[in-house]
Amino acid sequence: MFRKTGVRLVSRPQSLTSRPAVPTRSHQRENSRSVPVAVFDLDGTLVDTAPDLWASLNHCLVEVGLPPTTLELVRPHAGHGAKVMLQHAYTHAGHPLSEQEADGQLARFLAYYEAHIADASAPFPGVVEAMERLRSAGYRLAVCTNKTERLSRLLLDTLGLSDRFAAICGADTFARRKPDPVHLLGTIERAGAAREEAIMIGDTATDTDAAVAARVPSILVDFGYAPDERARRTADAVIETYDDLDADLCDRLIERHGRD
Numbered sequence: 001m002f003r004k005t006g007v008r009l010v011s012r013p014q015s016l017t018s019r020p021a022v023p024t025r026s027h028q029r030e031n032s033r034s035v036p037v038a039v040f041d042l043d044g045t046l047v048d049t050a051p052d053l054w055a056s057l058n059h060c061l062v063e064v065g066l067p068p069t070t071l072e073l074v075r076p077h078a079g080h081g082a083k084v085m086l087q088h089a090y091t092h093a094g095h096p097l098s099e100q101e102a103d104g105q106l107a108r109f110l111a112y113y114e115a116h117i118a119d120a121s122a123p124f125p126g127v128v129e130a131m132e133r134l135r136s137a138g139y140r141l142a143v144c145t146n147k148t149e150r151l152s153r154l155l156l157d158t159l160g161l162s163d164r165f166a167a168i169c170g171a172d173t174f175a176r177r178k179p180d181p182v183h184l185l186g187t188i189e190r191a192g193a194a195r196e197e198a199i200m201i202g203d204t205a206t207d208t209d210a211a212v213a214a215r216v217p218s219i220l221v222d223f224g225y226a227p228d229e230r231a232r233r234t235a236d237a238v239i240e241t242y243d244d245l246d247a248d249l250c251d252r253l254i255e256r257h258g259r260d
């Protein structure tokens with residue numbers, strides 16, 4: 001049985017509650033050259049970026065005389081890109097953004113955000129420890145995010161996290177972005193791993209859909225920005241805290257996915 005109580009496994013034909021009779025993946029790996037990889041989404045999964053995105057939105061709203069928005073209103077949209085966040089905030093303030101205004105406000109937003117990218121943003125509680133557990137069990141780590149690659153690297157550099165990742169791939173790294181499988185498969189390849197040894201960890205249906213399309217198992221973090229019903233259904237497991245993320249869980253999900 002699983003030691004941890006916070007992991008909810010989304011039901012699949014074969015149960016994970018008993019250990020497989022075949023050798024475990026870590027045993028198999030000892031005799032092969034394959035390397036497992038845990039691919040993380042960034043906003044809402046690795047890093048709580050909402051406070052700095054919120055400040056950047058308010059920087060724009062205040063300039064045009066609109067009242068500042070609240071963090072609670074921003075959080076559900078924080079993983080959907082600057083344009084969507086801006087449109088939502090302006091509409092909520094009773095002033096939907098016109099096409100003419102949109103480009104200027106996006107540039108203002110991005111300039112402010114870049115200058116303040118990690119003023120208040122911080123890794124989610126326990127994620128650094130979880131990454132270290134995975135690394136010491138032989139996992140490579142990678143990032144697959146719909147933030148641009150440049151801003152993703154800037155954020156992770158500023159937080160001192162970049163060195164841990166074998167690949168950091170943003171919305172503009174490949175021809176298509178999540179939920180297109182090209183983004184996730186390209187990230188796995190750049191990390192030097194194979195699809196069969198990969199797992200995706202994310203906070204929205206964009207992440208779980210990308211995982212399904214790439215035929216990779218996924219874990220949904222329930223504390224992220226938009227863990228909707230679709231994401232809960234399509235994920236292979238749901239965790240409420242990073243204390244529950246370790247190589248044992250990832251190994252079993254990869255193992256089960258390979259058998260299904």
Ligand SMILES: O=C(O)COP(=O)(O)O
Pocket residue numbers: 041042043044078079080081082144145146147148
């Ligand atoms: O910035 C975004 O659009 C979303 O970023 P994410 O994919 O890391 O959640």
Ligand SMILES: [Mg+2]
Pocket residue numbers: 041042043044045079202203204224225
């Ligand atoms: Mg996200």
